[in-house]
Amino acid sequence: MKNLLFSVFLLSLLFFFCAHVSDATVPCSTVDMKAASCVTFATGKDAKPSAACCSGLQQLAQSVKSVDDKKAICRCLKAGVKNFAGVQDKLLSQIPSACKIKVGFPISISINCETIH
Numbered sequence: 008m009k010n011l012l013f014s015v016f017l018l019s020l021l022f023f024f025c026a027h028v029s030d031a032t033v034p035c036s037t038v039d040m041k042a043a044s045c046v047t048f049a050t051g052k053d054a055k056p057s058a059a060c061c062s063g064l065q066q067l068a069q070s071v072k073s074v075d076d077k078k079a080i081c082r083c084l085k086a087g088v089k090n091f092a093g094v095q096d097k098l099l100s101q102i103p104s105a106c107k108i109k110v111g112f113p114i115s116i117s118i119n120c121e122t123i124h
Contacts, residue, residue, distance in 0.1 A: 033067070033076050035083035041067040042084065045102060050093040061106035068108060074124060081120030088116055 041063035047053040048060060071077055088094050100114045 032073075032079045033070060033083075035079075035086070037070075038067065038080050038083040039087065042087075046091060046094075048102065048105075049088075049095065049098045050091065051095055051098060056102055056105045060102070061108075064102070064106055064108060077123050078120050081118065081123060085116070085118070085120060 042060070044057050044059035044063060048056040067080065071080070094116065096116045099116060103109070103114055
């Protein structure tokens with residue numbers, strides 16, 4: 008469960024990358040599922056994000072339809088990361104470049120999800 012919650016945090020960061028127009032909101036269960044494999048990297052147990060981590064985050068980013076989706080994913084990830092001991096902010100910030108995902112804002116545990124555009 009903790010791995011899923013951390014994954015949610017990572018996925019919400021990916022949703023910030025893409026801005027689309029729609030009124031759909033991504034459920035936390037989807038975010039959890041897509042980001043779960045990123046936990047081992049974010050806690051320092053793996054030297055790099057796994058292919059499954061990057062693939063899940065790419066899929067999540069592609070599913071963003073609106074700013075509300077990005078904010079919802081961010082909130083899911085922030086809630087999830089609180090349940091994982093050892094998550095390192097410096098490792099979270101490395102995931103977008105390691106997975107070759109472009110981000111227009113800093114990836115951080117302390118991000119304010121409501122300021123996402």
